[in-house]
Every structure is written in C-alpha cells, then in structure tokens.
Amino acid sequence: MTDQLPLQRLAHWVATSPDRVWLSQPVERQWHDLTWRQADDQARRLASALRALGCAPGDRVAILAKNCAEWIISDLAIMLAGLVSVPLYPLQSVESIDYVLRHSACKAIILGKLDEAGKFEAGIPAEVIRIAMPYPTLGAQHPWHALLAAHEPLRDGHVQRPDDLLSILYTSGTTGQPKGVMQHAEAFAFASSRSVAEMGLDEREQFFSYLPLSHAAERFLVETNSLYCGGAIAxxxxxxxxxxxxxxVRPTVFFSVPRLWTRFQQGVLEKLPQARLDRLLRIPLLGALVARKIRQGLGLDRARVLVSGAAPIPVALLEWYRRIGLTLCEGYGMTENFAYGNFNRPGQVRFGSVGRVMPDNEVRIAENGEILYRSRALMAGYYLEPEKTADALQAGWLHTGDKGEIDADGYLRITGRVKDIFKTSKGKYVAPAPIEGEIAKNLWVEQVCLMGNGLDQPLALIELSPAARAEPRGKVEAELTASLQVLNAQLLPHERISHFVLVRESWTVDNGCMTPTMKIRRNVLEQRFAAVAACLDARQPLHWE
Structure with missing residues (x-):
C-alpha cells in the first residue's frame, strides 16, 4: 500500500509502464488506445495551455462532459497546472450549472460529449473560457487538438501536497442548491490506496467507465483506483x-447502480422468461452452462469485483444474480468521504447489508441512529458554506444524515434517512426506506416512493418497470394487489399502505423528479402528488394516474 499522491502515481506508471495501454476510447465504432506515456503527454500539453490562458494556481476549472478518455486527461491536466477541478453532471440542469460556475468562480470550462449540448449554452457565463474536447459539443474558443498542438508538454508541473485542494464536487442534493464538497489530495490517496490493497487490485484489472465521473463513486472506484493499481480503463x-x-471490454471490475442492475435483469428475462430460467438452472451441468452463457451475454464473464451502490438494492435482485454466478458487492459512502465507507468484500458478502467498514476508517451509530464516519478521506468542508460545514462535521465526525444498524460481525445495514421519517395525521411516525425496500422486490416495480406526511395512512407512488408496461393491465393489477395485501399483513397498523399509485410519467432528471445521481427527490414527488393523494377512492387500493 502506498500513500503517494495522484500525480506521483501517474509519474510511477509513466516511468515503469510507459507503453502499456491505459485508456481505450471508442469513436464511431473504432477503438483508440492511449498508453500511459501518451495520456501523460496530452495532460501536460493541456496543463501548459491552461496556464497560458491565464489560469493561476488555485483557480477553478469545470469539466462538463460524458465519460471519455479526455475527461480523465483533463482532470490530470488541472492537477498538473495546480488548479482545482469542478466536475459537472451531464444531466445537470442549466440553472444548476450556472449556479455552480458562479459559486465556484470557475475561470474555464472543458466541454465534451453531451446530449442536446445546445441547451447548456445559457448556463455558462460569457466570461468563462471554453475548451472543447474532440466531440460534438458547445462552441468554444479553443478546440482540443489545436490547443494541445500549440503547447509543449508542461515540464515544471505542480508538485502536489497532501493538503492541496484537488476538487470541489457539488453534491446533487435532493433539496435546495448543490453544496460544494472540498476534497484534498490526501483524501484521494488515502481512499484509493486502501481500496486497491483491500480488494487485491493490480495492473491486470480492466475497468469500464460509463456512470458519471462527476460523481464521487465513479471517480473513486474507476479513475483513482485505476491510478493506484495501474489497471486499464475502457x-x-x-x-x-x-x-x-x-x-x-469484459471488465474485471464493474460498478453499477440498482436501477441499471434491474434493467440488465429485465434484458435477460425478455429473452429467457423467469419460469424457464428457473427450470434450466435446476438441471445439473445444463444449469451451469446456461448461467455461464448469461454472464457472457452481459459481458461480465471475467468480472471478479461487481459493485452496487448509490441507492439500496433489493435482496431478491442480489439473490437472482447470485443464481447466475454473479455476486454483487453492495457498498456505501458519500461524496463527503469520497465514497470511502463500508463495503461487502468479495467472498465476505452479507446480503441486506452494505458490508464492513473499510480499513483505517471508523464508523459508529449516534444515539439517534445516525451513521457517523471519521477518517482521512473526509472532506475539508463545503465551499463557502461554514454553517453547513459545521452541521456536517462535528468533533471530527461526518454526520451522514442516514440511519443504520451495525451487527455483531460489523456489517452495516442502512435503515433510512434521519429526516425522511414522516408523521401521519394520526401522530404516528413512519420510516419509508424499509417499506420501499419490500415493495421494490416486485419485478413490476421500477422505482417507489412512500409518502404519508399528514395523511391517515401512507401511500406508495410506483413507477412501473418496462416489463410491467408491456403486460396486460389486468395481470399487473392482480399481482400488485396481491403484493400489497401480503405486505400490509407484515406491517404495523400505522404503517399499512392505503394505495399503490401507479404513475404515468417516468421519474427523470429532466422532469425534476431525480437528482443527477439518480436519487429520488422525495419532496418534489410529495408536492406533485398531493392533489392525487387527497382524492383517492378508499375502495380501490390501486390507482392508475
């Protein structure tokens, strides 16, 4: 294990493996490989360019792009120039982008692959310098290839120190404006060096990057873990x-989120219905062959570390994957501790938990049930927000806002949010997360949000899965009604659900129902469906919007 800082790790691989492929980027179905030496050369040229454009040490530079090789090269260039990166989500709203760029006083922005790039135009202040990656994107004064060709590689790159402010990561936030999490170089080094050692990762690993690199989890699990183990990224x-x-690509390390794990499952079941799959898996030898074919069809036949995070995943889904030979390792962390929290290590997985605490990291449960962390991966604070920083960091401990329980073997189970608990009109408190987890076990359910503040009984808003939308309405109604009856029999009287409300419109970032990190905005849904909740027919437990 090493505590070398990120730029020292880059220098290590350039010195020891200069011609080994590190980054692989597909463009119009042609794959382009970059070695460690080539990636370093581009990063140093971009660093020279940033300095020439007037960026001084400590200035902020934003990155707005989908994942690509140039995203990571840009991140390294910003470090080499002694600047501070401000990643933006490709799904972020125009208003949020404008807020972040102004709040962080970004000097420049590096633009890349974007869907409907033109809609972001209004979110970028005129005074911000624009650099364009070599993809269709917004107009910019400085195209990538011309800019790099015009500048020699930076030789006197910034000498990183542990207390360097490396990045301001703006949390998407389910309410209010995003908060800028300040992370130092030491946090990157601390988390990744220990993660790589704990999971036994080395230069033979193959990563696959597709979840937003602007999110702490992808940046930690893919970008910086690759820097620390030497594995390749496609x-x-x-x-x-x-x-x-x-x-x-057939990655050896693969990270996804519950919503996508569900989509992968649905893709399999569209070709091989569950009943037939169950019969085949029960047959000796043939079952193993079928499971292997499914893994190959998914591209996960080489994967030895399969990670799920960002949101709770139903145990039934974990069991389904285990039956086809894929054990998903659920983990838990926050932007505020660079996603370095708890993790189910391969071979030590306990379904329904987010695993044991990672090395050199402390976790404890406060008297009110809140999960607290203390380690060298903790943020320095929220940028320009001392009051919110004081609320989150108390006596060296990070207050996560999540509630949990730790069992005798050290496995952490998330039980809900401290502030998500609501009170019904009867004065009874309800914790939505465990109930939502039970509802999400149903294959017809894509997403669920329990609401009940001020209502006689809670109700569940349900977004149906694509598979459910393709089935006859009567069949879906019958199965969901039966599921509701079984669930209510298990709940306390004040927790019992009055209705399943089946929503018409999918919850997305664009319509404001999801954050860019795909978390449900509970307050938005409660407001939108308040009128529906007020006029539900008590005789009809299922309501189609």
Whole structure:
C-alpha cells in the first residue's frame, strides 16, 4: 500500500509502464488506445495551455462532459497546472450549472460529449473560457487538438501536497442548491490506496467507465483506483452501443447502480422468461452452462469485483444474480468521504447489508441512529458554506444524515434517512426506506416512493418497470394487489399502505423528479402528488394516474 499522491502515481506508471495501454476510447465504432506515456503527454500539453490562458494556481476549472478518455486527461491536466477541478453532471440542469460556475468562480470550462449540448449554452457565463474536447459539443474558443498542438508538454508541473485542494464536487442534493464538497489530495490517496490493497487490485484489472465521473463513486472506484493499481480503463461510446461495448471490454471490475442492475435483469428475462430460467438452472451441468452463457451475454464473464451502490438494492435482485454466478458487492459512502465507507468484500458478502467498514476508517451509530464516519478521506468542508460545514462535521465526525444498524460481525445495514421519517395525521411516525425496500422486490416495480406526511395512512407512488408496461393491465393489477395485501399483513397498523399509485410519467432528471445521481427527490414527488393523494377512492387500493 502506498500513500503517494495522484500525480506521483501517474509519474510511477509513466516511468515503469510507459507503453502499456491505459485508456481505450471508442469513436464511431473504432477503438483508440492511449498508453500511459501518451495520456501523460496530452495532460501536460493541456496543463501548459491552461496556464497560458491565464489560469493561476488555485483557480477553478469545470469539466462538463460524458465519460471519455479526455475527461480523465483533463482532470490530470488541472492537477498538473495546480488548479482545482469542478466536475459537472451531464444531466445537470442549466440553472444548476450556472449556479455552480458562479459559486465556484470557475475561470474555464472543458466541454465534451453531451446530449442536446445546445441547451447548456445559457448556463455558462460569457466570461468563462471554453475548451472543447474532440466531440460534438458547445462552441468554444479553443478546440482540443489545436490547443494541445500549440503547447509543449508542461515540464515544471505542480508538485502536489497532501493538503492541496484537488476538487470541489457539488453534491446533487435532493433539496435546495448543490453544496460544494472540498476534497484534498490526501483524501484521494488515502481512499484509493486502501481500496486497491483491500480488494487485491493490480495492473491486470480492466475497468469500464460509463456512470458519471462527476460523481464521487465513479471517480473513486474507476479513475483513482485505476491510478493506484495501474489497471486499464475502457469507455462506453453511447447508450446505443453500451451492450456491445461491455461485451467487448469484459471488465474485471464493474460498478453499477440498482436501477441499471434491474434493467440488465429485465434484458435477460425478455429473452429467457423467469419460469424457464428457473427450470434450466435446476438441471445439473445444463444449469451451469446456461448461467455461464448469461454472464457472457452481459459481458461480465471475467468480472471478479461487481459493485452496487448509490441507492439500496433489493435482496431478491442480489439473490437472482447470485443464481447466475454473479455476486454483487453492495457498498456505501458519500461524496463527503469520497465514497470511502463500508463495503461487502468479495467472498465476505452479507446480503441486506452494505458490508464492513473499510480499513483505517471508523464508523459508529449516534444515539439517534445516525451513521457517523471519521477518517482521512473526509472532506475539508463545503465551499463557502461554514454553517453547513459545521452541521456536517462535528468533533471530527461526518454526520451522514442516514440511519443504520451495525451487527455483531460489523456489517452495516442502512435503515433510512434521519429526516425522511414522516408523521401521519394520526401522530404516528413512519420510516419509508424499509417499506420501499419490500415493495421494490416486485419485478413490476421500477422505482417507489412512500409518502404519508399528514395523511391517515401512507401511500406508495410506483413507477412501473418496462416489463410491467408491456403486460396486460389486468395481470399487473392482480399481482400488485396481491403484493400489497401480503405486505400490509407484515406491517404495523400505522404503517399499512392505503394505495399503490401507479404513475404515468417516468421519474427523470429532466422532469425534476431525480437528482443527477439518480436519487429520488422525495419532496418534489410529495408536492406533485398531493392533489392525487387527497382524492383517492378508499375502495380501490390501486390507482392508475
């Protein structure tokens, strides 16, 4: 294990493995490889350019792009120039982008692959310098290839120190404006060096990057873990090519979120219905062959570390994957501790938990049930927000806002949010997360949000899965009604659900129902469905919007 800082790790691989492929980028179905030496050369040229454009040490530079090799090169260039990166989500709203760029006083922005790039134009202040990666994107004064060709590689790169402010990561936030989490170089080094050692990762690893690098989890698990173990990174070209790209790359380390794990499952079941799959898996030898074919079809036949995070995943889904030979390792962390919290290590997985605490990290449960962390991965604070910093960091401990329980073996189970608990009109308190977890076990359910503040009984807003939308309405109604009856029999009287409300419109970032990190904005849904909740028919437990 090493505590070398990120730029020292880059220098290590350039010195020891200069011609080994590090980054692989598909462009119009052609794959382009960059070695460690080539990536370093581009990063140093971009660092020279940033300095020439007037960026001084400590200035902030934003990155707004989908994942690609140039995203990581840009991040390294910003470090080499002694600047501070401000990653932006490709799904972020125009208003949020404008807020972040002004709040952090960004000097420049590096633009890359974006869907409907033109809609972001209004979110970028005129005074911000624009650099364009070599993809269709917003107009910019400085195209990537011309800019790099015009500048020699930076030789006197910034000498990183542990207390260097490396990045301001703005949390998407389910309410209010995003908060800028300040992370120092030491946090990157601390988390990744220990993660790589704990999971036994080395230069033979193959990562696959497609979840937003602007999110702490992808940046930690893919970008910096790659820097610390020396493994290669391949990128997805587009949503349309995702399946083909994944099958081509066959990663050894793969990170996804519950919503996508559900989609992968649904893709399998569309070709091989559950009843038939169950019969085949029960047959000796043939069952093992079928499971292997499914893994190969997904592109996960080489994967030895499969991670799920960002949101709770139903145990039933974990069991389904284990039956086809894929054990998903659920983990838990926050932007505020660079996603370095608890993790189910391969071979030590306990479903329903987020695993044991990671090395050199402390976790404890406060008297009110809140999960607290203390380690060298903790943020320095929220940028320009001392009061919110004081609320989150108390006596050296990070207050996560999540509630949990730790069992006798040290496994942490998330039980809900401290502030998500609501009170019904009867004065009874209800914790939504455990109930939502039970509802999410149903294959017809894509997403669920329990609401009940001020209501006689809670109700569940349900977004149906694509598979459910393709089925006859009567069949879906019958199965969901039966599921509701079984669930209510298990709940306390004040927790029992009055209705399943089946929503018409999918919850997305664009319509404001989801954060850019795909978390449900509970307050938004409660406001939108308040009128529906007020006029539900007590005789009809299922309501179609």
């Amino acid at each position: 990128f997805v070209e587009s949503l349309e090519t995702f399946a083909a790209d994944l099958k081509r």
